[in-house]
Amino acid sequence: MFFFFKQKTAYRPSPTGPETGGNLDVIIDNGATGGGEPNTVRPDYTLTNNYKIGWGGTGNWYQYTRSFEPGNYNAVWVGSRDGRDADAMGRTMELVTGDITQPNAATTVVGELTASWTGGWSANDSIPFLTPGATTAASIPLGANTTLRVRISKGDGDNDYLLFYPAGTITIPTLTSTFANGVLTLTYTGVLESSGTLNGNFDDVAGAVSPYVVPMNAAAQLYRTHD
Numbered sequence: 001m002f003f004f005f006k007q008k009t010a011y012r013p014s015p016t017g018p019e020t021g022g023n024l025d026v027i028i029d030n031g032a033t034g035g036g037e038p039n040t041v042r043p044d045y046t047l048t049n050n051y052k053i054g055w056g057g058t059g060n061w062y063q064y065t066r067s068f069e070p071g072n073y074n075a076v077w078v079g080s081r082d083g084r085d086a087d088a089m090g091r092t093m094e095l096v097t098g099d100i101t102q103p104n105a106a107t108t109v110v111g112e113l114t115a116s117w118t119g120g121w122s123a124n125d126s127i128p129f130l131t132p133g134a135t136t137a138a139s140i141p142l143g144a145n146t147t148l149r150v151r152i153s154k155g156d157g158d159n160d161y162l163l164f165y166p167a168g169t170i171t172i173p174t175l176t177s178t179f180a181n182g183v184l185t186l187t188y189t190g191v192l193e194s195s196g197t198l199n200g201n202f203d204d205v206a207g208a209v210s211p212y213v214v215p216m217n218a219a220a221q222l223y224r225t226h227d
Helices: none
Strands: 002-004 061-066 071-081 089-096 107-115 120-128 140-142 146-154 158-166 175-180 183-188 191-195 222-226
Touching: 071 089, 071 107, 089 140, 107 120, 107 140, 107 146, 120 158, 175 222
Parallel strands: none
Antiparallel strands: 002 158, 061 146, 071 120, 071 140, 071 158, 089 107, 089 146, 175 183, 191 222
């Protein structure tokens, strides 16, 4: 199930060139902040218009009442922000347990996330909500007429949409590291990949199995995992 953040007027609706901020299908980036190639067409699909919420700040929240098939769900926030600052955005997912018509209604935080700026407005990243205080995917109980609030806990950024799916149907890869006696070891799930630069291409590490000992005499690498 998708929730689309939506405002009444189109966001940057003018069909002008990307350098003026008018074309939503183009990532506007002059490369100065490390965001990649300038004026890059978004992959996979083309939109003539899009709706999302921007200009929010810490403490602002967005409320939705929806009916779900009863069960536990994982949730993903999808959004963007120009620049590359690390861990500069935060969101919480809250179940409203009090009077949904009141701004100070009682809520229970059921998920939280921290995200880095994505390198460009409309250059969306998909960030999973995690169990508060943990590194596992949040399992959120939903049912008929469930009211949720998504709160900006840090920073700003554009909110595009939310994705909900039955809990446990998608596995989130993990990656941890230890350094002892001059040996760096990566323990992970999923497939390990590496790149020489943050903005470069990440390639699968050939033959890697967990735990993986990083070659210390090789060029510096960045590592991540995927499913």
